[in-house]
Amino acid sequence: MTRLLLRQVTKRFDENYVLRGVDLEVEDGEVVCLIGPSGSGKSTLLRCINQLENINGGEIIFDEELIGFRRDGNNYFELPEAEKNKQRSKFGMVFQSFNLFPHMTVIENVMEAPRVVQKRAREEVEHSAKDLLEKVGLRDKHASYPNQLSGGQQQRVAIARALAMNPQVMLFDEPTSALDPELVSEVLEVMRRLAETGMTMIVVTHEMSFAREVADRVAVIDQGKIIQTGMPKSIFQDSTNSRVRQFVGELT
Numbered sequence: 001m002t003r004l005l006l007r008q009v010t011k012r013f014d015e016n017y018v019l020r021g022v023d024l025e026v027e028d029g030e031v032v033c034l035i036g037p038s039g040s041g042k043s044t045l046l047r048c049i050n051q052l053e054n055i056n057g058g059e060i061i062f063d064e065e066l067i068g069f070r071r072d073g074n075n076y077f078e079l080p081e082a083e084k085n086k087q088r089s090k091f092g093m094v095f096q097s098f099n100l101f102p103h104m105t106v107i108e109n110v111m112e113a114p115r116v117v118q119k120r121a122r123e124e125v126e127h128s129a130k131d132l133l134e135k136v137g138l139r140d141k142h143a144s145y146p147n148q149l150s151g152g153q154q155q156r157v158a159i160a161r162a163l164a165m166n167p168q169v170m171l172f173d174e175p176t177s178a179l180d181p182e183l184v185s186e187v188l189e190v191m192r193r194l195a196e197t198g199m200t201m202i203v204v205t206h207e208m209s210f211a212r213e214v215a216d217r218v219a220v221i222d223q224g225k226i227i228q229t230g231m232p233k234s235i236f237q238d239s240t241n242s243r244v245r246q247f248v249g250e251l252t
Contacts, residue, residue: 003028003200004049004169009058011044018044020224021058026169029198033211035235036221037247042204045221046171049202050091051084062090062169089117092162093171096178098154100146100161107133107142110161118165125164132160136190152183156190163194170194172203208251212236220244 004026011019060067136156
Protein backbone atom coordinates (compact mmCIF):
# COMPACT_ATOMS: atom_id res chain seq x y z
CA MET A 1 0.00 0.00 0.00
CA THR A 2 1.31 3.45 -0.95
CA ARG A 3 1.79 5.42 2.25
CA LEU A 4 3.37 8.59 0.87
CA LEU A 5 3.02 10.00 -2.64
CA LEU A 6 4.80 13.02 -4.11
CA ARG A 7 3.58 14.32 -7.45
CA GLN A 8 5.56 16.94 -9.36
CA VAL A 9 6.65 18.70 -6.18
CA THR A 10 8.43 22.02 -6.72
CA LYS A 11 10.07 24.32 -4.21
CA ARG A 12 11.80 27.61 -4.86
CA PHE A 13 13.44 30.26 -2.74
CA ASP A 14 12.82 33.54 -4.56
CA GLU A 15 13.71 32.60 -8.16
CA ASN A 16 15.98 29.71 -7.22
CA TYR A 17 14.25 26.36 -7.82
CA VAL A 18 15.55 23.75 -5.37
CA LEU A 19 13.00 21.05 -6.29
CA ARG A 20 11.95 20.79 -9.91
CA GLY A 21 9.03 18.38 -10.19
CA VAL A 22 9.83 15.53 -7.80
CA ASP A 23 7.84 12.30 -8.11
CA LEU A 24 8.25 9.67 -5.38
CA GLU A 25 6.19 6.85 -3.87
CA VAL A 26 6.97 5.29 -0.51
CA GLU A 27 5.20 2.09 0.48
CA ASP A 28 4.07 1.20 3.99
CA GLY A 29 7.02 -0.28 5.92
CA GLU A 30 9.52 0.66 3.23
CA VAL A 31 12.98 2.16 3.80
CA VAL A 32 13.89 4.64 1.06
CA CYS A 33 17.33 6.25 1.01
CA LEU A 34 17.79 9.57 -0.78
CA ILE A 35 21.27 10.12 -2.13
CA GLY A 36 22.80 12.74 -4.38
CA PRO A 37 25.33 15.59 -4.50
CA SER A 38 25.32 18.33 -1.88
CA GLY A 39 22.82 21.03 -2.77
CA SER A 40 20.69 18.72 -4.90
CA GLY A 41 17.53 19.25 -2.80
CA LYS A 42 17.52 16.19 -0.53
CA SER A 43 17.12 17.99 2.79
CA THR A 44 14.62 20.46 1.32
CA LEU A 45 12.51 17.52 0.16
CA LEU A 46 12.32 16.14 3.71
CA ARG A 47 11.47 19.58 5.07
CA CYS A 48 8.62 19.85 2.56
CA ILE A 49 7.23 16.44 3.56
CA ASN A 50 7.27 17.54 7.21
CA GLN A 51 5.84 20.98 6.31
CA LEU A 52 8.84 22.88 7.63
CA GLU A 53 8.77 24.41 4.14
CA ASN A 54 5.71 25.03 1.98
CA ILE A 55 5.84 23.61 -1.54
CA ASN A 56 5.26 25.92 -4.52
CA GLY A 57 3.70 23.32 -6.80
CA GLY A 58 2.62 19.71 -7.02
CA GLU A 59 1.13 17.58 -4.26
CA ILE A 60 2.25 15.59 -1.23
CA ILE A 61 -0.28 12.95 -0.20
CA PHE A 62 -0.05 10.80 2.93
CA ASP A 63 -2.55 7.97 3.47
CA GLU A 64 -4.70 9.55 0.74
CA GLU A 65 -4.77 12.90 2.58
CA LEU A 66 -3.36 16.04 0.95
CA ILE A 67 -0.53 17.46 3.05
CA GLY A 68 -0.43 21.17 3.85
CA PHE A 69 -3.30 22.23 1.62
CA ARG A 70 -7.01 21.79 0.92
CA ARG A 71 -7.98 21.37 -2.71
CA ASP A 72 -11.11 22.94 -4.18
CA GLY A 73 -11.33 22.20 -7.89
CA ASN A 74 -8.05 23.46 -9.37
CA ASN A 75 -7.36 25.78 -6.43
CA TYR A 76 -5.23 25.00 -3.39
CA PHE A 77 -5.69 26.68 -0.01
CA GLU A 78 -3.05 26.48 2.70
CA LEU A 79 -4.21 24.71 5.86
CA PRO A 80 -4.33 26.54 9.21
CA GLU A 81 -1.33 25.89 11.45
CA ALA A 82 -3.36 23.72 13.84
CA GLU A 83 -4.27 21.34 11.02
CA LYS A 84 -0.68 21.33 9.77
CA ASN A 85 0.52 20.39 13.25
CA LYS A 86 -1.92 17.47 13.32
CA GLN A 87 -0.45 16.24 10.02
CA ARG A 88 3.13 16.88 11.21
CA SER A 89 2.58 14.62 14.20
CA LYS A 90 2.49 11.65 11.82
CA PHE A 91 6.14 12.27 10.94
CA GLY A 92 9.16 12.04 13.20
CA MET A 93 12.24 13.94 12.06
CA VAL A 94 15.88 13.55 13.05
CA PHE A 95 18.20 16.35 11.96
CA GLN A 96 21.94 16.64 11.40
CA SER A 97 22.29 18.60 14.64
CA PHE A 98 20.81 16.99 17.71
CA ASN A 99 18.80 20.04 18.97
CA LEU A 100 18.41 18.62 22.47
CA PHE A 101 17.36 20.93 25.28
CA PRO A 102 20.63 21.44 27.22
CA HIS A 103 18.88 22.23 30.53
CA MET A 104 16.85 18.99 30.48
CA THR A 105 18.01 15.48 31.28
CA VAL A 106 17.91 12.77 28.63
CA ILE A 107 14.57 11.39 29.78
CA GLU A 108 13.08 14.89 30.09
CA ASN A 109 14.08 15.58 26.48
CA VAL A 110 12.30 12.42 25.35
CA MET A 111 9.20 13.16 27.45
CA GLU A 112 8.79 16.84 26.56
CA ALA A 113 6.81 16.67 23.29
CA PRO A 114 4.35 13.91 24.33
CA ARG A 115 3.64 15.81 27.57
CA VAL A 116 3.31 19.29 26.04
CA VAL A 117 1.94 18.58 22.55
CA GLN A 118 -0.09 15.41 23.09
CA LYS A 119 -1.05 16.21 26.73
CA ARG A 120 -0.33 12.62 27.76
CA ALA A 121 -0.09 11.62 31.43
CA ARG A 122 3.39 11.87 32.96
CA GLU A 123 3.43 8.28 34.26
CA GLU A 124 2.52 6.85 30.85
CA VAL A 125 5.03 9.06 29.04
CA GLU A 126 7.84 8.26 31.49
CA HIS A 127 7.28 4.51 31.09
CA SER A 128 7.31 4.87 27.29
CA ALA A 129 10.43 7.09 27.39
CA LYS A 130 12.35 4.47 29.40
CA ASP A 131 11.38 1.81 26.87
CA LEU A 132 12.58 4.04 24.01
CA LEU A 133 15.88 4.76 25.73
CA GLU A 134 16.27 0.99 26.16
CA LYS A 135 15.63 0.61 22.44
CA VAL A 136 18.43 3.05 21.55
CA GLY A 137 20.79 1.59 24.18
CA LEU A 138 20.74 4.53 26.58
CA ARG A 139 18.49 3.57 29.49
CA ASP A 140 21.41 3.98 31.90
CA LYS A 141 21.87 7.60 30.70
CA HIS A 142 18.31 8.73 31.51
CA ALA A 143 19.46 11.17 34.23
CA SER A 144 22.40 12.60 32.24
CA TYR A 145 22.41 15.97 30.51
CA PRO A 146 23.22 16.35 26.78
CA ASN A 147 26.66 17.89 27.46
CA GLN A 148 27.61 14.72 29.34
CA LEU A 149 27.01 12.56 26.24
CA SER A 150 28.99 11.87 23.10
CA GLY A 151 27.64 13.07 19.76
CA GLY A 152 26.51 9.55 18.91
CA GLN A 153 24.66 9.23 22.19
CA GLN A 154 22.99 12.63 21.68
CA GLN A 155 21.78 11.58 18.24
CA ARG A 156 20.38 8.36 19.67
CA VAL A 157 18.47 10.44 22.22
CA ALA A 158 17.19 12.56 19.32
CA ILE A 159 15.91 9.39 17.64
CA ALA A 160 14.17 8.30 20.85
CA ARG A 161 12.66 11.78 21.17
CA ALA A 162 11.23 11.58 17.63
CA LEU A 163 9.83 8.09 18.29
CA ALA A 164 8.16 9.31 21.50
CA MET A 165 5.46 10.99 19.41
CA ASN A 166 4.48 7.61 17.88
CA PRO A 167 5.06 8.76 14.29
CA GLN A 168 3.95 6.71 11.31
CA VAL A 169 6.98 7.72 9.21
CA MET A 170 10.52 8.57 10.31
CA LEU A 171 12.50 11.16 8.35
CA PHE A 172 16.29 11.24 8.79
CA ASP A 173 18.26 14.20 7.42
CA GLU A 174 21.89 13.04 7.26
CA PRO A 175 21.76 11.97 10.91
CA THR A 176 25.44 10.97 11.03
CA SER A 177 27.02 13.89 9.15
CA ALA A 178 27.89 15.83 12.33
CA LEU A 179 29.47 12.82 14.05
CA ASP A 180 33.07 11.74 14.36
CA PRO A 181 33.65 8.62 12.20
CA GLU A 182 33.95 6.27 15.17
CA LEU A 183 30.48 7.28 16.41
CA VAL A 184 28.63 6.80 13.10
CA SER A 185 28.12 3.05 13.42
CA GLU A 186 26.23 3.24 16.74
CA VAL A 187 23.61 5.55 15.23
CA LEU A 188 23.30 3.52 12.02
CA GLU A 189 22.82 0.36 14.10
CA VAL A 190 19.84 1.95 15.89
CA MET A 191 18.40 2.89 12.49
CA ARG A 192 18.94 -0.65 11.20
CA ARG A 193 17.04 -2.09 14.15
CA LEU A 194 14.26 0.44 13.64
CA ALA A 195 13.96 -0.58 9.98
CA GLU A 196 13.65 -4.22 11.06
CA THR A 197 10.54 -3.34 13.10
CA GLY A 198 8.76 -2.31 9.88
CA MET A 199 8.91 1.45 10.44
CA THR A 200 8.45 3.45 7.23
CA MET A 201 11.66 5.47 6.84
CA ILE A 202 13.02 8.08 4.43
CA VAL A 203 16.74 8.61 4.98
CA VAL A 204 18.92 11.30 3.43
CA THR A 205 22.43 9.91 3.74
CA HIS A 206 25.97 9.83 2.41
CA GLU A 207 26.52 6.45 4.10
CA MET A 208 26.46 4.27 1.01
CA SER A 209 26.97 1.02 2.93
CA PHE A 210 23.79 1.74 4.92
CA ALA A 211 21.86 2.49 1.72
CA ARG A 212 23.11 -0.75 0.14
CA GLU A 213 22.33 -2.95 3.10
CA VAL A 214 19.17 -1.47 4.64
CA ALA A 215 17.25 0.39 1.92
CA ASP A 216 14.43 -1.33 0.06
CA ARG A 217 14.86 1.35 -2.60
CA VAL A 218 17.30 4.16 -3.32
CA ALA A 219 16.35 7.43 -5.02
CA VAL A 220 19.06 9.58 -6.58
CA ILE A 221 18.43 13.34 -6.63
CA ASP A 222 20.40 15.68 -8.86
CA GLN A 223 19.67 19.37 -9.42
CA GLY A 224 16.25 19.14 -7.80
CA LYS A 225 14.96 16.09 -9.70
CA ILE A 226 14.95 12.37 -8.96
CA ILE A 227 16.94 10.94 -11.83
CA GLN A 228 16.68 7.26 -10.88
CA THR A 229 14.87 5.13 -8.30
CA GLY A 230 15.39 1.44 -7.77
CA MET A 231 16.62 -1.38 -5.57
CA PRO A 232 20.15 -0.79 -4.24
CA LYS A 233 21.74 -3.16 -6.77
CA SER A 234 20.16 -1.29 -9.68
CA ILE A 235 21.67 1.96 -8.39
CA PHE A 236 25.10 0.88 -7.16
CA GLN A 237 25.97 -1.84 -9.67
CA ASP A 238 23.68 -1.87 -12.69
CA SER A 239 22.73 1.76 -13.36
CA THR A 240 22.72 2.83 -17.00
CA ASN A 241 22.38 6.50 -16.02
CA SER A 242 25.76 8.17 -16.53
CA ARG A 243 25.14 10.82 -13.85
CA VAL A 244 24.21 8.13 -11.28
CA ARG A 245 27.29 6.09 -12.20
CA GLN A 246 29.48 9.18 -11.84
CA PHE A 247 28.06 10.09 -8.43
CA VAL A 248 28.24 6.54 -7.07
CA GLY A 249 31.76 6.19 -8.43
CA GLU A 250 32.90 9.29 -6.57
CA LEU A 251 31.68 7.88 -3.26
CA THR A 252 32.87 4.30 -3.59
